[in-house]
Amino acid sequence: MSAGSPTVDLTKEAPMLLALERVDVFYGPVHALHQVSAEVDRGEVVAVLGGNASGKSTTIKTALQLVKPTRGRVLLDGEDLAPVSTPELVARGVASIPESRRLFPEMTVAENVLMGLYSQRRGLSRRELTSRLEEATTDFPRVRERFPQLAGTLSGGEQQMVAMARALIQRPQIILIDEPSMGLSPAYVDVVYDLLTRWKERGTTMMIVEQSAHRSLQLADRAYVLRNGEVVLAGTAAELRSNDEVTSAYLGGGVM
Ligand SMILES: Nc1ncnc2c1ncn2[C@@H]1O[C@H](COP(=O)(O)OP(=O)(O)OP(=O)(O)O)[C@@H](O)[C@H]1O
Ligand SMILES: [Mg+2]
Numbered sequence: 001m002s003a004g005s006p007t008v009d010l011t012k013e014a015p016m017l018l019a020l021e022r023v024d025v026f027y028g029p030v031h032a033l034h035q036v037s038a039e040v041d042r043g044e045v046v047a048v049l050g051g052n053a054s055g056k057s058t059t060i061k062t063a064l065q066l067v068k069p070t071r072g073r074v075l076l077d078g079e080d081l082a083p084v085s086t087p088e089l090v091a092r093g094v095a096s097i098p099e100s101r102r103l104f105p106e107m108t109v110a111e112n113v114l115m116g117l118y119s120q121r122r123g124l125s126r127r128e129l130t131s132r133l134e135e136a137t138t139d140f141p142r143v144r145e146r147f148p149q150l151a152g153t154l155s156g157g158e159q160q161m162v163a164m165a166r167a168l169i170q171r172p173q174i175i176l177i178d179e180p181s182m183g184l185s186p187a188y189v190d191v192v193y194d195l196l197t198r199w200k201e202r203g204t205t206m207m208i209v210e211q212s213a214h215r216s217l218q219l220a221d222r223a224y225v226l227r228n229g230e231v232v233l234a235g236t237a238a239e240l241r242s243n244d245e246v247t248s249a250y251l252g253g254g255v256m
Contacts, residue, residue: 015078017042017174017205018063018094023072025058025229032058034230035072040174040207045200047216047237048209049246050226056209057099059226060176063207064096065089091119093173097180101163105152109143109162112151116166136169139195157188164195174205181215193219217241 018040025033033055040046050056061067063074065086074081076092084092095116103112113133117124124132137144140161146154151162160180167175180196181189193215199206200219210216217223217237225233225246233240240246 015075016040017044017077018207019073019075020059020062021073021075023062023069023074025055025062025067025069027067032229033062033069034228036062036226036229036231037072038207038224038231038234040205042173042205043203044222045196045204045206045208045220047213047220047223048207048226049211049213049216049223049240050209051211053228054226055229056211056226057178058229060096060098060178060207060209063176064094087119090170093170094176095167095170095172095174096176097160097163097167097178099178099182101156101159103151103154103159103162105150107151108147109149109151109154110147112162113137113143113165113169116169120170132169136165139168139198140165157184157191160184160188160192161195164192168199174207175199177206177208179210180208181210181212189215213240213246217246 016039020036020038022035022037023033024031024035036055036059038046038048038059048056048059058067062069065074065081065084068082076094081089104115110133113136114129117129117132142158143161143165146158151159154162180192184192196206196219208216208220217240220237223235223237223240224231225240233243233246
């Protein structure tokens with residue numbers, strides 16, 4: 001090897017797919033995240049648990065670059081996202097399913113699912129769009145049946161399915177999911193978590209924030225617990241399921 005040629009360090013591991021490194025986030029005077037570090041590896045499902053106002057949604061918004069940290073870094077595949085906009089990030093394969101689904105109620109179900117392709121759409125033919133729509137809704141027969149219906153007329157559970165299909169149509173590298181079970185009937189919570197389990201089995205990388213640990217800790221490989229914007233616990237899902245503090249605060253229905 002000649003002097004000056006690049007050396008390859010075989011001991012160096014590939015960077016995590018997504019990493020928050022000691023991130024501080026403020027909303028004006030509100031200090032929402034304090035030195036938060038969290039990582040998601042390829043193929044991993046990571047849960048972020050916490051009570052109301054603990055910083056769960058802010059963690060997702062920070063990963064999506066919807067809010068920019070004042071300190072710390074957010075990395076995708078080792079690259080600092082500070083100069084990257086949210087639309088650019090979506091085009092790089094970071095999808096999200098937001099807290100209140102955020103559908104366009106006056107648009108049809110099919111149009112809402114296709115919004116997932118907003119940043120890639122121009123390059124796709126009509127035929128490709130149709131086939132992507134079919135592909136993304138394979139798991140969602142109820143969504144398919146309702147393609148021409150206005151999204152605002154769907155039930156909460158059906159709207160959640162549309163938001164899930166809208167993320168899937170992007171063929172994302174990672175999906176960031178904010179409280180997928182919020183406001184749903186127990187039957188729909190089962191449906192949503194069965195679908196997320198199927199995604200995990202296919203190797204989909206996910207970060208899921210939840211107030212209720214019950215389902216998310218069954219699904220996740222690892223988890224973080226937030227309190228007042230700080231990570232107070234981190235470990236494998238199995239470790240956290242057997243942690244007394246977590247079981248009393250999150251598995252009994254109460255909130256830490
Ligand atoms: N746009 C905003 N402007 C000012 N403060 C905000 C804003 N968004 C969030 N906050 C504050 O930041 C803190 C964390 O909020 P965040 O929404 O991340 O919590 P959360 O854990 O998702 O809560 P919830 O369980 O209610 O969804 C809260 O104190 C909240 O009031
Ligand atoms: Mg929230």
